[in-house]
Amino acid sequence: MTLDAFFNPQSVAVIGASRDPKKVGHVIFRNFVESGFRGHVYPINPNAEEVFQKRAYASVRDVPHHVDLAVVCVPQPLVAHVLEECGMKGVRAVIVISAGFKETGNETAEKELAKIAKRHNIRLIGPNCLGVYDPYTGVDTFFLPRHRLGRPKPGNMAFISQSGAVASVVLDWMESKGYRASKFVSYGNAVDINENELIEYLAKDRQTEIICVYLEGAHDGRRLMEVAKKCKKPIVALKGGVTSDGTRAVASHTGSLAGAAEVYAAAFKQSGIVQAHDMVQIFDYARVLSSCPKPKGKRVQVITNGGGFGILTVDEIVANELEMAQPSKDTVKAIRKAAPPHVIVKNPIDLAGDATVETYRAALDAAIKDKNNDMLVVIALMQVPNLTDDIVDVLEEAYQTSKKPMVIVSAGGNYTELMKKTLDENGIPTFSYPDRAVTALRALWDYSKK
């Protein structure tokens, strides 16, 4: 069976749906009701007549219709029984949110889940996870209140995470930055479905163009490499930790930590996985890889309205072993014509602190046409008084026109963040600092050579 039922079920039972707003089962049920999920959703609760104005059932077996997906959030000792009931009802996809299994040393309980699932042909995500968020269908088992945890809009980046904490932070952070998601999975202890099967599924998923992974320990390293090699979409992964079994402190004493890290790095490289080195970098890379065309070379042209930012960018281009482009005569002529004499048309093209939307337009037009460069870094510092907010439209237009990779660098406070969020929501990768932008272009260049 495919994993479709997890992301696009017609009917969902929330087992443990509670009337108490503080309970996980309440938040999950409510999110289904309020998130725009279009299928049926049934609260399962033996102690309530109704939950959130929907008729409750004592058991999933009492639901008078077929159930595609069950979300289990009852206390750990009840999970096995509930899973049996799912099996008898014919539910074939179950997300077990409940914790208290392997992660607390309770291996026996975890093995029992595996057995029950196998016997009933149930596919299972979890236990000890946050489950699934699908912005296209409204499936949302993240039990965190929406005012504390934002939900990204529909897009093309999938994210899967072994860690629930990392998943919740990333989900929240993506929304605040205007990054969009295709599918989002916190898969926890992975008693059945693990990263390998999820990657395989996402490789075929129409909405997903890039797969981001936060991984602590690979469940089957060889299989991961096979899956990754077959996948035609870019995979960006961050590996957290080295051992999954608590021998970390030992590892750090004996120095085997570095060794294991190197093994992972080599395996990622060999199987074409782009390795990120921190959480932010996952999305630095993912945004550029999912939205920019492949560059034809590594000559980077910088356009800036701040000299210092230009210099920091040049430092990064050199440090990342990309090349400094040289503007063509046509570029020089075109910008000279449109801009005041103090503008410097070299690399960086420094439009200076009094740059306007018009000088940006001229510089972008020229640089996009210029055959002497392959990639563009456009620094637009929004604090200056002459740069009106339609700079966002000009950048967007240039981005759509350009057949070269183009990234925006813009840093500052609230006004700037608002402008950047608009750009990112429209799929244009923005960065706060030159190092992040250029490192992402370097990753794009490396990937494009494959």
Added chain:
Amino acid sequence: MTLDAFFNPQSVAVIGASRDPKKVGHVIFRNFVESGFRGHVYPINPNAEEVFQKRAYASVRDVPHHVDLAVVCVPQPLVAHVLEECGMKGVRAVIVISAGFKETGNETAEKELAKIAKRHNIRLIGPNCLGVYDPYTGVDTFFLPRHRLGRPKPGNMAFISQSGAVASVVLDWMESKGYRASKFVSYGNAVDINENELIEYLAKDRQTEIICVYLEGAHDGRRLMEVAKKCKKPIVALKGGVTSDGTRAVASHTGSLAGAAEVYAAAFKQSGIVQAHDMVQIFDYARVLSSCPKPKGKRVQVITNGGGFGILTVDEIVANELEMAQPSKDTVKAIRKAAPPHVIVKNPIDLAGDATVETYRAALDAAIKDKNNDMLVVIALMQVPNLTDDIVDVLEEAYQTSKKPMVIVSAGGNYTELMKKTLDENGIPTFSYPDRAVTALRALWDYSKK
């Protein structure tokens, strides 16, 4: 003379104060009037009777009172004349905002400024700069509208920058993050006052406890090293670019770039300057160095409510060659007593996703008392439903009690950022990601050994 007149003048003349809201001279004058500056401020404008309801004078010489500081924002060809007039009026401190000097190849005009200043005993900041922002006195020559460019509240971190672009971004960004500033200077071409004299001044400044520097080219490297060695306050510096004269592209081809970078790194190290490697890191280091006590050792205890974040933090502790602390028996006992059984009391102390303010309080109390650790990284992910917003008070109380360095890691979207801003405004260093937090503790450890 000291540089006091730049930061705490009793009377200021804005030469070039304009009635046109789009002009630099208008924004600067208006910022003085509206920012809470308590001294007198005089608009100098030969073509207006009054500016912003204040009587205007045709020349600074017409002002009927003494002028401590003049801010010059007239077009470049008028600057020399205006500076002469300042000299004749007896103004001894002048900030020249106007551009069009050395940075555009106009060396002659710049040398003329130097001559005039010398002849009249004028101390000069600029030209081609944004000048001074002092949150204690309200001096504010940053000509950027307040809705686009935030201004940080009074604090203990001074920042000086050769680049105006970097200065404006940093100012804006500091405000949005809740970081506080003592003094803020964009010194531009440094025809008279450069980084060395500013550092010397700030070394004695009562409000400043740490000095942050963005530097492109040192004006006198040997002097910088002397000044830094004498300075008893920590200096954190980011070096942007390698050459200040446009030979950068050449440098990047011949490989001399890396060489020059190494020379700077060595000089910084030798003179006790803490080197930052990106703009954010300046303030990662500065916040920790200015607010945390010196650690007695390098054993780090991690407290978390998210397993994945704990693991990423351990990775960074090992990578930064700090040590993992081992909780004492008392710590284990105290937390066991206060927290549910699934809480893991090792390192990290994992309070789990259902952590409450009370379990955090117990863990913090125990870890602060524990003699088996020297520094604390407290991860508090705010998305979880049981962690109420008075976690901020608990963290603050712990921070005040602790005689050890303690940093907070918290990541996510808008709700989280609000909580973090509150903490940073109260002087408690927060970080979004483990790598940033731990690297800052490493810098603190290195500095404390000196």
